[in-house]
Amino acid sequence: MSRLKYSFILVVTITFLFQLVGCKNDNNALPFLGNREIVNGDTIQHTVPDYLLTDQDSQQVRITSYGNKVFLADFFFISCPSICPKVQKQMLRLYDRYKDDSRVMLFSHTIDQRHDSVTVLHRYAHNLGVDTGKWKFFTAEKDSIFALADDYFVSVVDDPSAPKGFDHSGKIILLDKNRHVRGFCEGTDPESVTAFFSTVDKLLATEYK
Amino acid sequence: MPQNTNSLIGFNRKPLQISFRSLFYLFIGIILCSYSCHSNPYRQGHELYKVHCESCHMADGSGLGKLIPSLDSSGLFRSTPECLICLIRHGIVKNELTGQQMPGNEILNDVEMANLVNYLRQEYAGETKAVTTDEVKTCLATCKAEE
Numbered sequence: 009m010s011r012l013k014y015s016f017i018l019v020v021t022i023t024f025l026f027q028l029v030g031c032k033n034d035n036n037a038l039p040f041l042g043n044r045e046i047v048n049g050d051t052i053q054h055t056v057p058d059y060l061l062t063d064q065d066s067q068q069v070r071i072t073s074y075g076n077k078v079f080l081a082d083f084f085f086i087s088c089p090s091i092c093p094k095v096q097k098q099m100l101r102l103y104d105r106y107k108d109d110s111r112v113m114l115f116s117h118t119i120d121q122r123h124d125s126v127t128v129l130h131r132y133a134h135n136l137g138v139d140t141g142k143w144k145f146f147t148a149e150k151d152s153i154f155a156l157a158d159d160y161f162v163s164v165v166d167d168p169s170a171p172k173g174f175d176h177s178g179k180i181i182l183l184d185k186n187r188h189v190r191g192f193c194e195g196t197d198p199e200s201v202t203a204f205f206s207t208v209d210k211l212l213a214t215e216y217k
Numbered sequence: 218m219p220q221n222t223n224s225l226i227g228f229n230r231k232p233l234q235i236s237f238r239s240l241f242y243l244f245i246g247i248i249l250c251s252y253s254c255h256s257n258p259y260r261q262g263h264e265l266y267k268v269h270c271e272s273c274h275m276a277d278g279s280g281l282g283k284l285i286p287s288l289d290s291s292g293l294f295r296s297t298p299e300c301l302i303c304l305i306r307h308g309i310v311k312n313e314l315t316g317q318q319m320p321g322n323e324i325l326n327d328v329e330m331a332n333l334v335n336y337l338r339q340e341y342a343g344e345t346k347a348v349t350t351d352e353v354k355t356c357l358a359t360c361k362a363e364e
Contacts, residue, residue: 089273091272100281135283
């Protein structure tokens with residue numbers, strides 16, 4: 009066999025191996041969800057805005073004030089008679105799994121500013137029996153919370169025909185430390201949340217290498 | 218000295234033979250028996266629980282922290298059924314400790330209410346004495362009188 013043939017086979021083999029490794033890496037990485045923009049040749053991923061929020065202890069905070077953490081977030085309201093207790097139960101599972109992992113924080117945003125005051129949120133957190141240093145319960149102006157939900161890709165709308173006037177989805181969203189949306193699960197489905205554990209673990213493994 | 222005791226009583230016994238088929242039927246019988254012993258017979262009650270109660274009390278009745286107490290720990294099912302019937306019908310306006318509400322259910326008819334109450338009492342208190350629809354009717358009339 010000529011040297012040219014050997015070279016050709018070598019090049020094809022190396023190219024194939026690179027492709028294989030490249031594909032494998034792509035499959036392992038969590039996707040960035042949402043629209044991306046190209047600015048001056050740089051790819052800008054969708055980012056959840058850093059709104060000023062008020063927590064259950066009346067502290068005004070921004071997500072960035074918690075530093076380089078991974079965040080799990082949902083949208084709920086306390087008097088919700090439909091999906092919220094189930095979603096919060098699954099948030100509680102996530103809390104129990106990551107309560108000793110300082111890289112993870114949980115956020116629950118109320119969409120009912122009229123009834124869920126700071127005092128009510130504080131009492132709710134207390135009766136849920138969670139550490140509010142780890143799991144924050146946020147409120148803000150209604151427009152801000154609804155816009156924030158939109159950026160988290162969680163559907164929240166006023167709907168007079170829905171129970172208590174709100175229609176919203178029960179998704180639990182995973183944010184990386186740069187506030188990019190990297191995954192989600194259906195908070196009403198325990199199996200979806202069980203599968204979500206490995207998504208969170210994967211993000212932690214890649215974010216804190 | 219006779220060697221075979223069977224011959225003393227006048228017949229020859231064959232050694233006990235248990236076929237695989239007999240064992241199989243025995244096994245199925247045990248499974249069915251244990252299932253019927255432990256399963257809750259109030260199927261409509263269970264379906265009603267799924268529709269009207271499960272979203273807050275969860276499929277396994279475990280609730281949510283102190284906000285929605287676990288049904289397993291509730292003594293309500295072991296007390297007289299009247300309290301439970303009234304609670305389901307009229308709910309809790311506001312729990313003083315947690316601030317939580319429990320919405321009342323106005324749409325269950327007497328038969329459905331009896332089935333739901335019987336399901337709950339059987340499931341969470343092992344209470345096998347069934348509540349009748351007449352008892353539900355009488356109880357709800359008393360509840361109304363107390364309002």
